[in-house]
Amino acid sequence: REVLLDVQNLKTYYPVTGGFFKRVVGNVKAVDDVSFSIRKGETLGLVGESGCGKSTTGRTILRLLKPTDGKILFEGKDITKVTGSKLQKARRDFQMVFQDPYASLNPMQMVGDIVAEPILNYEKRNKKELEQEIKALLTRVGLPEEAYYKYAHEFSGGQRQRIGIARALALNPKLIVADEPVSALDVSVQSQVLNLLKELQIEFDLTYLFIAHDLSVVKHMSDRIGVMYLGNLVELASNRDLYREPLHPYTQALISAIPEPNTAIKKERIVLEGDVPSPQNPPTGCPFHTRCPMAMEACSKEKPPLKEVRPGHFAACLLY
Ligand code: SF4
Ligand code: MG
Helix, strand or coil: CCEEEEEEEEEEEEEEEECCCCEEEEEEEEEEEEEEEEECCCEEEEECCCCCCHHHHHHHHCCCCCCCEEEEEECCEECCCCCHHHHHHHHCCEEEECCCCCCCCCCCCEHHHHHHHHHHCCCCCCHHHHHHHHHHHHHHCCCCHHHHHCEHHHCCHHHHHHHHHHHHHCCCCCEEEEECCCCCCCHHHHHHHHHHHHHHHHHCCCEEEEECCCHHHHHHHCCEEEEEECCEEEEEEEHHHHHHCCCCHHHHHHHHCCCCCCCCCCCCCCCCCCCCCCCCCCCCCCCCCCCCCCCCHHHHCCCCCCEEEECCEEECCCCC
8 A cells, every 4th residue: 555654864952051051062963864654444553662862763763753854755755844724733733642541631631522623623614513423433432421521530540541643633633642642641551552453453443663672562553563772763564573583683683572471482682781782972983882792893883874785674774
């Protein structure tokens, strides 16, 4: 199917201010030259430790943050620099499901109003009709119709996330960026919410950018997966190839840390030394060289580009 979203050399830097006059003293390179595309109906997972730039990537794509450089093409249209009413119009097609269903819903607002709000931002609607529509949507995400008249604080975490999902669906978007949508939930309800997202994807013909730090959650959800480290995309492959044969030493370490349910298979766990360096002062050369068990001399000098090592399997590493 055709490409829905095409991200080219995206950079999102935050200025860092310091001193008495709050002068700009540097940049945090939160997203540093990231490229990928997502086809219609596909789920692209994005994994990496916290602070690696996954959320910033998602937010920049939705234009909740301003990109520093690069291009974002949505259905072939360049939305990198659109502003005002054009941005407002473009935003109809993409929505976000947030990590924290507690913080992202207004506790003082009736659930019906929370879900209707995005629609009313765009359209004048008949009140009765809209109410029916919202109730149908609430039922579809697994909530009772009466939820319409209640307040967000009256619901459990999993139910609140269902409200958040209903709100994201209200405008019938094409792309949903789900940023750690289950990581604040109890493990027992995580898979229910994930399965709901999968059902809705088929029913509403949705495309997902699915962000998570949990590799088993991403594996469950994604067709293809991108691995981020320190603002860089270091590996990109199909779900199967990534778990079967991770190429980048960072991905290999992440995957080796997944608990193996079958104890007959003993995997060698690769333990990484040290912390992730500061994105304000990233290492020269390969961003991973300070922790890489395979590092060679050239790794501190040369930054490896993301390269197609096998068909459809990309890695940014000088070993290939
Ligand atoms: Fe490790 Fe060098 Fe590959 Fe970077 S380029 S991941 S330091 S081997
Ligand atoms: Mg995050």
